[in-house]
Amino acid sequence: MSDYLLIIVSAVLVKNILLARYLGNCPFLGVSNRMDTATGMAMAVVFVMTAAVAITWCVQRFILVPYGLEYLQTIAFILVIATLVQLVEMFLQKSVPALYRMLGIFLPLITTNCAVLGAAVLVIQNKYDFAKGVVFGFASAIGFGLALILMTGLRERYQFQPMPKHFRGTSSGLITASLLALAFLGFLGMVE
Secondary structure (H helix, E strand, C coil), rough: CHHHHHHHHHHHCCCCCCCCCCCHHHHHHHHHCCCCHHHHHHHHHHHHHHHHHHHHHHHHHHHCCCCCCCCHHHHHHHHHHHHHHHHHHHHHHHHHHHHHHHHHHHCHHHEEEEEEEEHHHHHHHCCCHHHHHHHHHHHHHHHHHHHHHHHHHHHHHHHCCCCCCHHCCCCHHHHHHHHHHHHHHHCCCCCC
């Protein structure tokens, strides 16, 4: 039980996939302007990342390794992620069309979100068993969502603050992301 708690705290706070590993910055900066869009993206990433880690672990363990095809890992993992994103996209288009329209181009970009691929590869590199891998994938996705929602809350407040012209938009997003990363760096001593 303590191993799982350690994985969760590490993935959410200490080694946050966005703020410590710097994976997934494109959707992080792209959808962090409105809270409803950020929340929808966070939920989609939680589903895709958790399912992708589970499926890619099985693909690695039962297909790639037994047949000596480990060199196809990246291609196989991207195919799994693309399929999952397509399923999420179809679900949102039918069930929640407003969120589907708000996410726009960023929904298909989950396919190329290096945070999802990174989590799947990290599970293999860390030699997690299936259960620990799924917990790591879920916790990494929660960490992604936490960072995204914190960033969105800060960026929404920027609209009401006077700001020099050159610091508006992406510049303020990058500065805020770096300050959030520094804040999360404070958790580094918790888990080693």
